[in-house]
Amino acid sequence: MARERKFTDEQLFTATKEMIINDGYEVFTFSRLATILNVSRGSIYKYYENKDELISEFLMYEMNRFLKEFSSLEKGSDFKTQFDQLIDFIFQHSNIHQVLEVINQIPVNNTKRVTNNKSILSEYYIEMYKQFQSFIDLGRKENVVKSNLPSAVLLGMIFQTIAIPNHFNIPQNEWIASIKEVLGYGMFNQ
Template identity: 25%
Template sequence: MGRKQSFTESELLDMTKKLVLEHGYDGFHLKLLSEHLSGARSTIYQYFSNKEEIVAACMKRVMVKVLEKALAIDETDPMDALEQLLLVYVEESALHQLLGQAGKINVANSSAAAKDLEFIDEAHTTLKVQLSRLFERAQQNKGLRQDIPLPVLIGVFFNLIDTPNMMNIPAPDWGKLLFQMWIGGARS
């Protein structure tokens, strides 16, 4: 008789995220996943058919979380909204690293994975539109410098997300500190 199922779909996706971030898509496999979960490897197949489906579902789950938080931001004040958006991205800073693996997923092996990746692409577009709108409004309201091209402002903003938090400051405080650094620069 086999081992009793002892992990949930949520636990499976959490571990998938952790392992894909540690090992990359190519280094991630179902045996590795099952070694990190308590329960039979066959339990994985009760949730997903293959590696492609698991990883795509994991990516979609992270994207849904980011999208929900981003779209809930009050955009009345574009500068405040940009700070809140940075906090969302800092809290899920692994999103871009994780989504960077999406191109490796062979969607020919799974229509479910293809649907999840399609959702991710659409959500990514929605986030880009929101970000562009906020930056344009902030620049129009003179909240951002007019002499710096918008793509430069956006590029530096996104690079903040990858700034190593060597002091292990809690994510909300870290995001605020990064935003203050971005908006104020390093001059005294």
């Protein structure tokens, strides 16, 4: 009779995410993770050969969850409504870019499982780009977004807003509203 697993995927991935965000890839170890989960290192090694297998599985889980939630945003509304939803969504997932950057730290020569996971993550990135590109295309179709601005610049500006430090502790709702205004209308008086 097989012994029951001592942690759920959600517990494992939540602890993994916290470690990656707080400490980074280099400091991540099964020993520290096992301590957080209150299990032995061996119980983690039963499922993952090394930290790269676990981290790549976690990244697939995170990206899949992000894409599902993004897909569930109302797509039938006009561009400005979708823009508001998108900015709110990005701030709800403000650490996604920090988490996903870890994939580039995983060594290329790794296990077959990691290589496969990285391939799937590449497909997720393409899917994410397609969804965001369709958002920009809608803005252009409605003649709201300037056609001469490259999509990469627009998407980069949108996504990098979550990295702007709020040194003056402006309340979150005011902070987000100000970012929406600057992105949507610029900073110059018309």
